[in-house]
Amino acid sequence: MTTALLPTGFHDRLPPFADAAARLEQALLGAAHAYGYERADPALAEFEAGLAGRLKAARAQDAVRFVDPVSQATLAIRPDMTAQIGRIAATRMGHHPRPVRLSYAGPVLKLRASQLSPEREMRQIGCELIGLDTIAAAREIVEVAVAALAAAGVADVSIDFTLPDLIDVLANGPFPVEPGQIDTLRDRLDAKDAGAVAALAPAYLPLIEAAGPFETAHDRLCAFDAGGALTSRLDGLWQIAEGLKGRVALTLDPTERHGFEYQSWLGFSIFAGGVLGEIGRGGSYTIVHENGAEEAAVGFSLYADAIVAAGLAEVDRRRLFVPVGTDPAVAAAMRAAGWVTVAALEAGDTPEAQVCTHVLADGEPRAL
């Protein structure tokens, strides 16, 4: 084993990608800050028992765990930050008036990678609005996500909405399904398997067609006769979409379910031109307090690594080579004017070796 190798799923971010990632994060969270979202920075490790209770079951299993020599308890490194923000909102900020608006950014670690995402260390960035999951709250959280991506220069953003609890609402309302068959129905609808849905619960067939560009899909969903069971959700979606028209492309896939198992009425995936796969996701959900009380919340997470890897966060790398013997005051003046100065520390150093684009000559930057 050479020390140059890292374990599968881990990697070092080198120049210029680490700078690109840092600037992306600053731009994203700077924009969210302007909407009142202040940062929380949860501990990297906490008691496994506490964390597991707040995580999806699958995620808790994937956390890196170790025995704490101080407490003799098992600690876990966070595999997700949303659960930690929920913990903070429910405990130390439990008495803060609602809604609480928090943002966060940091590394998360998984013991095992999934087939879809081979990385085991990822950078998670997001915002959570805790205390409300109303249409107004959902509108704001989607607006903040879109504004943050715009501020970071991420173009061609599109949002795909879904209604995670749609089948539950219909099965408990106008179109009953045998309890044992709900999971199969969900799965077949998610797979757009018309044959299986027709055999299982034909009333649900129109849902397969109610996916695609937002307005068309929304029209079809409105035409779907559900006896008013979906009216509040459809109105909500419409109001959220209204604020985004002309700024981002919108689609609707009401039975998309994968990864939204823990969302309540609203879920959404975020995509950007030039990036394969989603760059973020969000929706409404529930956090649980110490006393068992539940509280509504909405939020989103962005996957910085995907955005940086796609080259959507490029940084300016103009670098000015400062020859040996230059008056330090001249170099300082160049920095004050916005230049990155790279000082030669030995006579043999060259602008090429220091990856410089300019060289200081006669007190002026000269392009190379």
Add this chain to the structure above:
Amino acid sequence: MTTALLPTGFHDRLPPFADAAARLEQALLGAAHAYGYERADPALAEFEAGLAGRLKAARAQDAVRFVDPVSQATLAIRPDMTAQIGRIAATRMGHHPRPVRLSYAGPVLKLRASQLSPEREMRQIGCELIGLDTIAAAREIVEVAVAALAAAGVADVSIDFTLPDLIDVLANGPFPVEPGQIDTLRDRLDAKDAGAVAALAPAYLPLIEAAGPFETAHDRLCAFDAGGALTSRLDGLWQIAEGLKGRVALTLDPTERHGFEYQSWLGFSIFAGGVLGEIGRGGSYTIVHENGAEEAAVGFSLYADAIVAAGLAEVDRRRLFVPVGTDPAVAAAMRAAGWVTVAALEAGDTPEAQVCTHVLADGEPRAL
């Protein structure tokens, strides 16, 4: 156990401290970037065998370790980032022309806390210049540290220099000491124990007096008759100090040794007004390549938590409450003008509940 509790040595950073820490980091590394220091972001975990070889022995023992189900090898969470930057410089950037300038910021984790620092998760920020440990290199790295702290608004900075290999140089030169007694001598000099030093190696006694304000201590060290063995070090210190005169307070404690065991000719501690204990440290050191070759380097690390805890990175918390029903374009105009807007999402929400300092009334911010 309540889930509100975190393990000893871990804590959540809440508003406004997490924002303060993020801005401090941006300011520090933004200033370093202007000197050509680009960011590297090493993996949070790596093979323990590789990491341990690059860490001080004590630190390797204190790393959080776990078995990787993929490789079946033991992985370690980094307890320090400097060693990782050395690894990157020696391996993936091994063929990059020297010097290599890198900056970094991120969490580090310790399995056990020390008596001096009870925290087990800390945020480490720093810069490393790899390939040189000349006076010019040392001048630059100290200059970058001072410029970064100035950019971040940290006032009353002082730097305490030391000469970590001083005793080795003297013992192998003008003032031989029995090998078995060198460690005792170092320890007694560090403790300023004149009686013990007089009994052990009286030639070293003047070193105890050669500590204090930089110029006086430097004069005494120059007067100390070491047959020229210290001349290059003393010249180097003088040149480094020259560039800092009038900007930061300088002291010299040539036999200060604690924590500098792995530095070569130069070490320094950084202090700031209002903060108990050091806020950073740095110096010259050696990194080791895969083939065993050694390479000189200089660098510094800053302890962001200490600076934030001392309130030296306060953030502006002006927040503008935007009542229900306000035209979204008006709120957007306020954000564009630099305001943080906090929208009421329900009729009952109040500026007080949202910790706002201003409220939007008749299209204008009104102070509360």
